[in-house]
Amino acid sequence: MARPRLPSADNGVVDTPFAFLNIPYDTEFVSLYLAYIAGLSAFGIRPTASLEIPGGDRRLDRIFTLIQSCRYSFHDLSRVQMDERRPPTPRFNMPFELGLTVAWDKLNPGTHSWFVMESQSRRVLKSLSDLAGTDVQIHNGNVNGVFRELANSLVRAERQPPVQEMQAIYRALQQRLPAIQRQAGGGSVYGARTFHELRLLARALAREQTST
Amino acid sequence: MRKPVLVEGPYDTIEALAEAGNISPERTRELVEMARESIANQARRTARSKARKAASNRGPTKAAKR
Numbered sequence: 001m002a003r004p005r006l007p008s009a010d011n012g013v014v015d016t017p018f019a020f021l022n023i024p025y026d027t028e029f030v031s032l033y034l035a036y037i038a039g040l041s042a043f044g045i046r047p048t049a050s051l052e053i054p055g056g057d058r059r060l061d062r063i064f065t066l067i068q069s070c071r072y073s074f075h076d077l078s079r080v081q082m083d084e085r086r087p088p089t090p091r092f093n094m095p096f097e098l099g100l101t102v103a104w105d106k107l108n109p110g111t112h113s114w115f116v117m118e119s120q121s122r123r124v125l126k127s128l129s130d131l132a133g134t135d136v137q138i139h140n141g142n143v144n145g146v147f148r149e150l151a152n153s154l155v156r157a158e159r160q161p162p163v164q165e166m167q168a169i170y171r172a173l174q175q176r177l178p179a180i181q182r183q184a185g186g187g188s189v190y191g192a193r194t195f196h197e198l199r200l201l202a203r204a205l206a207r208e209q210t211s212t
Numbered sequence: 213m214r215k216p217v218l219v220e221g222p223y224d225t226i227e228a229l230a231e232a233g234n235i236s237p238e239r240t241r242e243l244v245e246m247a248r249e250s251i252a253n254q255a256r257r258t259a260r261s262k263a264r265k266a267a268s269n270r271g272p273t274k275a276a277k278r
Contacts, residue, residue, distance in 0.1 A: 016232075046232075168251070168254055171250075171254070172247065172250035172251070172254070175250065176246055176250065179246075183239075196233055196234050196235055197233075197235060197239070197243060199233065200229060200233040200235055200240060200243050201243045201246060201247055203229070203233075204229070204243060204244045204246075204247035204248075205247045205250065205251065207247075208247050208248055208251040209251060
């Protein structure tokens with residue numbers, strides 16, 4: 001079965017593997033969000049996320065298409081917890097999207113590699129015991145932990161950037177984020193336009209790093 | 213010598229990046245410039261800090277000792 005491509009995908013213009021980022025969109029996660037963008041870009045991988053999906057479309061179909069169009073996916077379950085805003089509700093989106101990915105991988109072996117990220121070891125065995133026997137990458141909730149675990153996950157990737165390179169890209173993204181947000185008209189750091197610009201900046205930074 | 217970046221080959225042009233990134237070519241150019249500036253700034257900072265470290269390892273100059 002041919003792997004579907006999104007209309008917004010590169011379609012051969014730029015030869016870059018995609019990675020689906022299944023992460024929480026909350027203010028306490030911003031530094032790790034930038035770390036994922038920086039780290040993946042250093043590996044020459046293009047991050048993509050459900051925040052790129054425009055409103056009004058059938059969201060679930062678009063998310064599944066997005067997952068299918070990616071070579072890799074990273075599922076960060078470190079903040080699968082109760083959202084205290086009324087009515088208090090547990091957050092199911094991330095484990096649900098992980099389930100979709102696992103099903104896609106099972107039905108199409110060898111086309112997709114998925115990785116589960118957590119901040120605490122063994123917590124996943126309680127929150128999602130079906131994953132028993134799966135290696136979970138523990139990033140300890142910090143930026144360097146994300147870089148370390150991306151490097152551990154992507155040992156077979158073509159490019160193997162040093163952590164210092166990821167750190168340099170991360171610092172530049174962090175520094176430029178306020179200007180990028182202003183340019184996008186303010187609002188959430190998780191807006192689609194902000195994400196596109198951060199991703200492009202990270203890619204350009206990675207290219208600059210390798211050329212110096 | 214620095215290699216030319218983001219201008220060589222069909223994959224690295226501003227237009228290709230802009231098309232792939234859903235961003236206008238003008239804004240793409242700005243972001244690429246931002247990236248170059250950031251890397252240059254970081255390189256300058258690293259060089260300054262290395263120079264400071266080297267100076268502190270050399271100890272006081274002859275003039276200062278007198």
